[in-house]
Amino acid sequence: MTSNTLNEIEIIKSSTSKIDSVDFQNLTFGNVFTDHMLVCDYKNGQWEKPVIKPYAPFLMEPSAKVFHYGQAIFEGMKAYKDKNDDIWLFRPDQNFERFNKSATRMAMPEVPEFVFMEGLKQLINLEKDWVQKGLGNSLYLRPFMIATGPGVIAAPSQQYRFMIILSPAKSYYSGEVKVIIAEHFSRAANGGIGAAKAAGNYSAQFYPTKLANEKGFQQIIWTDDATHTKLEEAGTMNVFFRINDTLYTAPTSERILDGVTRKSVIDIAKRDNLNIEVRSVLVDELVEAAKNGSLKEIFGAGTAAVISPISGFSYKEEYFELPKLENSFAMHIKQTLTNIQNKLAEDTFGWTVKI
């Protein structure tokens, strides 16, 4: 293994920058990319030297395993610039760890810490002008790995490419988020890959989500596939339910992604003396609570949207509107979290890491 001899990143700078053509006030999520990308190939059982180079399309074999068998994983993170122009990452160790867990589940090689962490740092450093100051602004970081090896036989690839691309972002969701509780479709199987950030998990949700969109709902809250009685998570968010003054979220499992935002919400709730219980909430319980008025809030938690309050849910064709609260848990947690991320509040948890 040469992974511990990987201690250098080659940098090939772009001769021009697109930055002046970007309207940072009107970004749609995930569409604009910075001038450079990191590329690191895995061949013959080892990782090659990582290279930062101009952002550009690259050549793929028609029989590349990622096209046929979906061997692909990713992470989603953000970098924030504080008032002193320092740039901060939020719990990058968690994303690195989860990335390699996903890799193992998808029979892909683990990425060395140097390539992931130092890759992120050097790439962000080169693109620091792309990180805008001010609450709500961030640079979205997308490390990912794809199977590049050829061959139309259903077996793990022998070649992989790890990449990092960066996209300036404003907040992810806008407007009201109304959800449907899944009654038929599912996102993950027992003994499946739901806990991995694997590409295939996401496209599986597109069709059911399209059907939900057509009915006027933005997202689906997934339930366990065996019984459809337990509330699990949303498309790219973990979910929290507040019944009276207690906040609930499902325990992580093989079916549920172990979200960094989720675990941070739990820690903030504990520190700030909110009642928090990690246990499955049943659909029936939710409907009952909505009917008797004890259901106060539902919100999603994930890197892209941070905290995304949900305004109502539909179950078996019945729609339940949530109350509009002045001092919601969602607001408190969102403010606390974004203040920590943006270095506007003291980071008592030690979550932020300076680039």
Place this chain on the structure above:
Amino acid sequence: MTSNTLNEIEIIKSSTSKIDSVDFQNLTFGNVFTDHMLVCDYKNGQWEKPVIKPYAPFLMEPSAKVFHYGQAIFEGMKAYKDKNDDIWLFRPDQNFERFNKSATRMAMPEVPEFVFMEGLKQLINLEKDWVQKGLGNSLYLRPFMIATGPGVIAAPSQQYRFMIILSPAKSYYSGEVKVIIAEHFSRAANGGIGAAKAAGNYSAQFYPTKLANEKGFQQIIWTDDATHTKLEEAGTMNVFFRINDTLYTAPTSERILDGVTRKSVIDIAKRDNLNIEVRSVLVDELVEAAKNGSLKEIFGAGTAAVISPISGFSYKEEYFELPKLENSFAMHIKQTLTNIQNKLAEDTFGWTVKI
């Protein structure tokens, strides 16, 4: 929609051929490709003109949806050359239909019949020297579609690429096939994408299959993810169980691929007066039958291997060896099917289609 105005395929011929460098006697499955490929792009809500051109790598955007969200589907088919040098497809209508079902489930556009069928025919015609005569030889056909549109937001792509690549093949499995019955891992969820030939379904199986390989087993027989009590299918094959003189195979469902080989096996069994029952076989039933000697055969059925007899299975660390039969159902069906496919027997079903 311009799909019905698609009535022409552009052909750009390769100036050289690799065919003389290919050792047709020693092919490993899915590694060698012919000189040309078909490419058809979908943009702005419509399919563009299909092009047959030299087989070569192509450029992809780093943020292409297939890399991040796994929007990718495929088909697997074979072409056979008879003694008169005519080339035949086996039930291509079934693959075309299934392809578009997979497309719908993955929120991808349906591919027009002309592009799929005429694309296959013209491409194979151009590559007819690559279809070798003789039982066991075939040209493996791989139509597939990937999401090429850019953007790291979990939503369906706006751009797609449909392709066909061809690979000369000999039989897929060699040697004994021993299987493990899945006790923990699963391939598909209720309400999931198991019935679609979606890329993500396959990489999900790599890690469990690797663990099985390490224990000396080639394949896993998947069980239902909720209870792990029902026998469902193998990695890229449907499965049949013969108990006494009755053949059983699971009904297709949301979790099981509706295999073309499977339905052909059922039809052959019926025609040839074998007892066949389409119903779920329970794991306990299988173990019981193995113990009391009524379990006669297990075999997989799929395009790549056609019929793949299984020599034994492991369940809860116990190994059950199957008897070696002289006149197995597997042998009868394999011969019948390959004779039809290779035009060595009359095709009373009307399954074969001449190119």
